[in-house]
Amino acid sequence: METFSFNKIGVLGRLGSDSVVSTLQRLRHWGAEKGLTLQFDSELQSSMANGSAPVVAFSSRQAIGEWADLIIVVGGDGTLLGAARDMARYEKPLLGINRGRLGFLTDIMPQDLPGAVERVLSGDYVMENRFLLEAQLLRNNEVVGEAMAMNDVVLHPGQSIRMIEFELHIDNQFVYSQRSDGLIVSTPTGSTAYALSAGGPIMHPSLDAIVLVPMFPHTLTSRPLMIDAGSEIRIAISDNNDLPPHVSSDAQSHMETRNGDVLVIRRHPHRLHLLHPSDHNYYETCRTKLGWGSRLGDD
Structure with a gap:
């Protein structure tokens, strides 16, 4: 079995989005395959009801904040903002999977799952401390x-x-x-x-x-x-x-x-500890999200 830096993983997500539910279900199956312990936000329980899917635990955000050593947030930047306010007091690192528009904070794209998350869990990440x-x-x-x-x-x-x-x-x-x-x-x-x-x-x-x-x-x-x-x-x-x-x-x-x-x-x-894949580049994020010019000579 693979050894990860984080093994107790809380999962939060935005309600009312089919694309978010799809990504949550992928995390659910991936966690079961890897033998990881995942706890999902109890508010997601009705959206994720599926009798054939692996059984997972659902807990309140407070319980997840006290228990987890990593919290994955699925949604847009607004979803991560809400999670940050709820979780800052526990000072647990957050990792964002983008199911929104801009993705300044939630910078892992769904098509990069599960590889990008596995790399982060294995310790291949950079951490930003934001107040x-x-x-x-x-x-x-x-x-x-x-x-x-x-x-x-x-x-x-x-x-x-x-x-x-x-x-x-x-x-x-x-x-x-x-x-x-x-x-x-x-x-x-x-x-x-x-x-x-x-x-x-x-x-x-x-x-x-x-x-x-x-x-x-x-x-x-x-x-x-x-x-x-x-x-x-x-x-x-x-x-x-x-x-x-x-x-x-x-x-x-x-x-x-x-x-x-x-x-x-x-x-x-309390500060928020935000994780990114190790190749994260803030200026590249600004360049792509804000429409800055690319290198001279680039197409």
Whole structure:
């Protein structure tokens, strides 16, 4: 029997996708052939019901996080973002299989199964340590909402089309007041997502920094601001807003503010350990996903 670096493998996936279920079933059969111990997210149980398939265990995400020494995520980048927020506290490595569109984070393609996964399990991989953000919404100095984000925390007007007003403080120092469509607070991971669309810089994942990108500010001099990842960001919601701004984390969780609230954003204490095949090249990923030019002379 082959010897792998990882033997207790948790499997998470996106619900409601036939292509994801197909890949999950392939992992199910492959794990049985290799004698590996796999536990699948219990939310996938009804989607994977198949009496003739090898029997596998289903567990909650909490149980998988505590038990596994590797977690495979099948889906798109959004699926991995959700898994990262759930699993970061356990500090277990994640490996993404792409069943989405871009695939910045889930970079193993289904046609490369099972070979690419076997190479990773055998120790042929590179690991990136990426940080997340944690956000707290304070009202009268009491916490009324909390969220985590791997890409970004975004202050925005919600469904209304109007500017919002707020003050920005970093490490207890006043930075500026602003009227704009909002502010994107992004990690390096999120710098190729919403922040990029708003004119923010692309940040290499190894940087220990946060970028703040204004959204359509009512001034010509407001530009993206890069700060140390250990900074504390405080955004004070003005009393002059006609409608309460909203806060979104990875565009997957949402909080509604009130005038006078304070949004506090910090680096989360736990990091995500993201595995890639050993031939992974971040710049090649940017080149292929973002349409950068190839080498001169290449077809």
